[in-house]
Amino acid sequence: MTKVAVSKMFNHSKIQISDETNYLKVFQHRDVGMITLRLDLENQLLKRKLRHALGISMPSVRQTEATTDALLGWMSPDELLYFCMKSEVVNRLNRVKETMTSYHSLSLDVSDARVVFSLEGGKVREVIAKLAPIDTAINSLELGEIRRTRLSQVAAAIWLTEENRATIICFRSVEKYLRDLLLISCKKGSEVGVW
């Protein structure tokens, strides 16, 4: 399946939280549905069934796969995170449960456990590098590659959907911390300018 750069749901219900003092646009997203899938990712048969049930390719290690209305991210050797519109969660979760029922697996609605932010602008990579101890250079962090890392002091996952756009998820309880942190980190006047 070809990679669709931006899934529709990440354009839906987004609120800009940055202003003219920031050199990136920062958005917070509402109504993003999330389903945690725990399964044996080496079970090709199960993966094939899941692909048919959800209509989305299975991501390889540290990658995401996207369709127009969903995104599937690799989280660990036995965990995937599925994104869709929140209104679709019950329906898709049932489909997943049905598919995986005879396998040792777990699927849970975790839509409220995490919050979603996104960054837009020419210097997305450098702003991430201010906060995450990862190599965000063009040759290192590929488009669509999902990194579970930390942003300063909290756990987060981050991926670039296209060159100038990054999506970030973190736990709900630290939403305010990450919102403040992202806005501080792209204050005009703090541009690094290495890439």
Added chain:
Amino acid sequence: MSRRFSNKGRLIQADKPIKFHFNGVQFTGYQGDTLASALLANGKLLLGRSFKYHRPRGVVSSGPEEPNFLVNLGKDHFFEPNQRGTMTNIFEGLTATSQNHFPALEFDFGEINSWLARFLPAGFYYKMFIHPRPFWKYIYEPLIRMSAGLGQAPKEKDGSTYEHFHAFYDVVVVGGGIAGLQTALVAGRSGIKVLLIEQLASWGGRAQIDEDEIDDAPVNSWVNKVLEELASMPNVSLRTRMTGVGVYDHGYFLGYEQLNDHKANKDGPRHRLWKIRSKLIVCCTGAIERPVSFAGNDIPGVLLASAVRDYAINFGVSIGQKTVVITNNDDAYKTAIFLKESGLEVPVILDAREHGGGEAAARARAIGIRVENGKVISRVIGRKRVLGVNVCLSSGEGETTERIGCDAVAMSGGWSPVVHLWSHCGGKLEWNDESSMFCPDKSRPPTNENGEGFMETAGAASGNTQLNEIVKEATELGLSIGRKFGGKQIRSNVPKVKPHLENPVEPFWLTPRKAKRKLRNKTFLDFQNDVKISDVELAAREGFESVEHLKRYTTLGMATDQGKLSNINGLAVLANALDSPISKVGTTTFRPPYTPVSMGSIAGSARDSVFQPVRMSPIHGWHVEHDAVFEPVGFWRRPYCFAKKGETTEQAVNREILQTRSSVGMLDASTLGKLIVSGPDAGKFLDLVYTNMMSNLTIGTCRYGLMCSENGFLIDDGVVARIDENTFLCHTTTGGAERIHSHMEEWLQTEWWDLQVFVQNITEQYAQIAVVGPNSRKLLNKLGGTDISKEALGFMEWTDALLGGFQTRIFRISFSGELSFEISVEASVGLDFWNALLDAGSDYGVMPYGTEALHVMRAEKGFIMIGDETDGTIIPQDLNLNWAISKKKNDFIGKRAHERIFMRNPDRWKLVGLETLDGSVLPDGSYAAGAGHNLNGQKHTIGRVTSTYFSPTLNRGIAMGLVQNGPDRVGEVIKFEKISGEIVEATIVDPVFYDKSGSKQNV
């Protein structure tokens, strides 16, 4: 007197004057000036006072090694002490004050120490302040604290911002001199990823001052050409005003970028700390000139020869009209020649070497400078400024042969490679007798995880003094780096440089060589800490033979400059005193940071609202609006109580408890951890993790469980609910979710990887609200939608149900002893549900309660709290929780530990209730004293208080504690001590104070 003799300084823009203030007086300098050069240009030579003797001091260097010219910089929110004037560029409106004097720089009472110098030898403080003992606390310490420290501590909050930056490179080249530029250029041409950093604002290093030509062109045009090519390479990053401050394991490297210290406009981050991972670090950090040790070498107007040259060439500033040069190498001749050619006087060059200098000496003589070989300065005349020098034979005892009038002295004792970064992570040094310097031992670099070196050096940092050798080394290194890291094949030529014919440096660690004691007493090694030759010699005589001991005893190299000028001279004097080779004495340990870094840069952006992540429940906003008094629980903030206007927190807590016990209260319990444990082996796994049996829990019911570490100690507790055949929901303590999740994963991944179990932390998916009190069922019935009668939902049962239109999961569990329901809803509707409960409960006066009311109510019921009754040394048996330890199970984590002799000791302290005879509240943590004393003369203890509260329900103080053989001693009165020594008597009672039969929760 120092002055600006030319407006053509290399680094200044004479058409851009800048006004600034020093000690309240306005001065003018030019764009590009440092604070040091601008003040020197204005005739200010006396710029500071030394730490110990308060001796008048002027600037001695022109770079980061400066020990003397430290200032309090800035005002109010931008105030910072101990800033080096040689590294501070001036800007419009800069204010600085000199340090360590009273009342004034020019007239300082502290200078009395200087006259008392003979009574203040090395180790004086250690020897003096030990007797008589009581004097330390009441006299010595307050006095020392008053006089100690160089600058003042900032009083205001820092007005600047800071940030971090993570970067990854194949190679980091530290230092933008010729060696660094050439290494980065050649390596960069191969296409590998290179970062080149320079601590100053401009590139090219010393070569632009000291050398004539590279590739048949002036040095600066070569530098510009190289910079142009580097800037055109997308794989190369260039940063100025960025200092390499630390090298750590695995090629981790810290770069300290100063973004607006040189600007009047303080917008944007002040410093950026770069956290860099690289495959190779190349140290092109150059070398630092060493002072010469002669009497009076600290008097204002005595500078390093290279610094005199820097001020003249870079800033057009002369230190004096008549400058005497003293040297033991050929380099300092450049200073004399430039001064003379600029029309300034150089009365004499004193070359300590009997055979004098090479090519440079001939050139100096040719332009009419008097050069004296085998002569040195015996002492400098003057106090606050140089008035002249006494000249003597370099091999003698210091008999004056001639007095020469001058107002400045330029000294050069040779050069020391900057090997700090090389040494930070274990790179070794070797003493080179020929060049009299410690050089990096390239055969023993710091090594990475594969045992391979991850550092290289090039240029003066390697110990090279000749530019033709430096460019050759840098080129070869650049090529080999490119090859090593898979760059493309390239060819790069070695730039053409004409070699100089120099005579070798000859070490003179003391001038004259046999200087008398009187001279040695005035010969300074460490300018900042006032350590003299005589101090080091005394320390050696007193047995401080290790250079590390010497350092701590004399404070040599312990000041803010970390001995950049003094270390080598000091250890050479020690070697001399011990009659031991320098290579054997060795250096002290070089540790990061190379130069001081701001505390702010270490913190980065972590301040104010992002100082620390604060975890907030979905209902947090409501709590804030309703005057919650918060307390931290892990990273969470939980309401301690909700204080109404005019109410103290104690009153609020009491009100909340009485309301809950008499009618109904609500608690935001969202922070409790929730872990889903699922899979065919989930029951089996939980039987191993909990002390009690979980596999036989029936679907729809709950059980309180305990978890121990493998050492048997209690680590967590909580209610487990069986959701379906394969799925359990495990509640953990607040803040315990991540820890217990990791604990479970660790056992699953390392020991029981054959079990088919998934553990998922869903703590944040749900808001959870406890509705507690005799009217709680009535309240929920008002919301309606499901039958929650005793028959439909019994104690320790749960159900999924619609409640007032909300999809909920209701647990009938109680941590208060009252009829109680804990209800979870999806986090996004948590606040709506909370408000719905408040509405429904208005008839019953429902009100929220905080963690303190929760604590008091559980203590009234004798329920334990992880972290109060447990402290990492407590086993469940200590808390009389044997009923929760399964005897049927073959194994569980902690079972074997519980069998240890110490754990089975009947004398272990055990949980009891405590009631004071006078009804007062026992102090938390207080101990009960038993009979007799231990070996340290302390009273034996027989118990301690673990939880203690005022119970509004019982209207008296209640407490729980751990007491030796406690449960067997019910009724006994034991004595607890307050910090004041006052004794409080308490009766040992059953820990359940309220509703012992449990009838209230089971209705």
